[in-house]
Amino acid sequence: MRCPACGGLEDKVIDSRSAEEGSVIRRRRQCDSCSTRFTTLERIEAYGFHVIKRDARRVPYDRLKVESGVLAACKGRPVQAAAVAALADRLEEHLSSLKRDATADEVGQFVLSGLRELDQVAAVRFASVYKSFEDPQDFEREVKLLESEA
Numbered sequence: 001m002r003c004p005a006c007g008g009l010e011d012k013v014i015d016s017r018s019a020e021e022g023s024v025i026r027r028r029r030q031c032d033s034c035s036t037r038f039t040t041l042e043r044i045e046a047y048g049f050h051v052i053k054r055d056a057r058r059v060p061y062d063r064l065k066v067e068s069g070v071l072a073a074c075k076g077r078p079v080q081a082a083a084v085a086a087l088a089d090r091l092e093e094h095l096s097s098l099k100r101d102a103t104a105d106e107v108g109q110f111v112l113s114g115l116r117e118l119d120q121v122a123a124v125r126f127a128s129v130y131k132s133f134e135d136p137q138d139f140e141r142e143v144k145l146l147e148s149e150a
Contacts, residue, residue, distance in 0.1 A: 001029060001040055008033035020082075023089060049092070050101040058101060063088050070111060073126035077119050087114040120146050 001011055010032040019026040025042040049061030070084050091110055095102050108130040115123040127133070127142045 003031035003034065003036055004038050005036035006031060006034040020085065020089070049095045051107055052101050052103045054104055061092075061095065061102075061107075063092065066091060066107070066111060069129070070115065070122075070126065073115065073122040073129075074119060077122050079119050079122060083118055087111065087118065090114060116146060116149065 002009055003011060008031050011029045012032065013027050014030050014037070015028040017026045018024070019041065023043065027040050027042065028037060029040060030037050050058050051061055052058050067084055067088050070087060071081075074084065091107065091114070094110055095107075098106075112123060112127055112130060115126050123146065124139065124142050128139065131138065131142070133139060133142075
C-alpha cells in the first residue's frame with residue numbers, strides 16, 4: 001500500500017476491523033517512512049460478473065460505474081453514501097445469484113428499483129438517463145409509474 005503523504009511502500013497495520021456488515025475490512029496503517037496514519041478498505045473483488053450491453057458487447061461489471069451513476073442521480077438529495085454502497089452490494093449479490101451474465105437492462109432495472117425505495121426524485125433522474133428520456137411525457141410516465149407503485 002502506497003502512503004498518501006510520502007509515497008512510501010512500507011507500512012504497518014495498527015488496527016483491523018470489520019465494516020459494512022462484514023463485507024469489508026477496515027485497516028488503520030502507519031507509514032514506516034513518515035509515520036503518517038491512513039485508512040484502507042479491503043473488499044472481496046467481484047470477478048466473473050459481466051454485463052451484456054444493448055449492442056451485444058460483453059463488458060466486465062464495474063461497481064464504480066454503478067455507484068457513480070447512482071450518486072449522480074442522488075446529487076443534492078438526502079441519500080447517504082452508505083445507502084448507495086448497500087444498493088451496490090445488493091446488486092452484486094443479485095448478479096452472483098444469477099450464475100450467468102446479466103444484461104444492462106437487468107442491472108438498470110435492479111438499480112432503478114432500489115433507487116425508488118431510497119429516493120423517488122433520484123429514481124426519476126436515474127430513469128431519465130437509463131431509459132433515454134427524450135421529452136417531458138417520458139418524465140410524466142415515470143412519475144405516474146412511481147405513484148401507482150406507492
